[in-house]
Amino acid sequence: MKAKVYVTLKPGVLDPQGKAIHHSVELLGFQNILDIRQGKYFEIELNGNLSVSEANDLVSKIANEVLANPVIENYRVEIES
Amino acid sequence: MKAKVYVTLKPGVLDPQGKAIHHSVELLGFQNILDIRQGKYFEIELNGNLSVSEANDLVSKIANEVLANPVIENYRVEIES
Incomplete structure (x- = not known):
């Protein structure tokens, strides 16, 4: 299972x-x-055991805490099963 | 008219x-x-007078010459009219 995260400046x-x-x-x-x-x-490669909604929650959390700076950046998560 | 370019390592x-x-x-x-x-x-903002195919040609050329290093990177262009 694969996730894509797009981070853009606000x-x-x-x-x-x-x-x-x-x-x-x-x-x-x-x-x-x-x-x-x-x-x-x-591009994030995920364990295939996750459901799409679990994957979305996990990747959104990583995007918010690690990949993006929410003060100045927006992010968008896409899950490909 | 807007174009999006995604550059990834091969x-x-x-x-x-x-x-x-x-x-x-x-x-x-x-x-x-x-x-x-x-x-x-x-994200590239383009002059609205271009056709989608002209925009695609222009942005692909810029991606190939400026935004990506074609030796080690792939790129993908999307045009939003």
Whole structure:
């Protein structure tokens, strides 16, 4: 069983890394790009004995306590059985 | 128009950062976690005049040249119109 966690900065939070990437992309001549924001992505391999709802609870807890900083970041959990 | 790019290490490539997170998660007492791999995630805001296929071509080119290292990483592009 596999879980995917997407961590993104909350909308109001400045993203200097994303801004730097955006600037580089413009310098390289790419057009029509209005904004780039960088987030994090995790693939978690889980014990197959868990139910989908147990897996969701477990991974949400890990995302909240370890993978994301809930003060400035949002996270989204997807479970693939 | 918005694009999402997911960058992950290719299967055979070692992921020390993911291993470190896995180890921390185990030390914190979480069980049933077999493996964690870390990737990158980008949200790109595009000019709305592009067609979906133009947007896909543009973002794939940026992913290949800037966001990912194709030698060791795979990437996946999603366009939301």
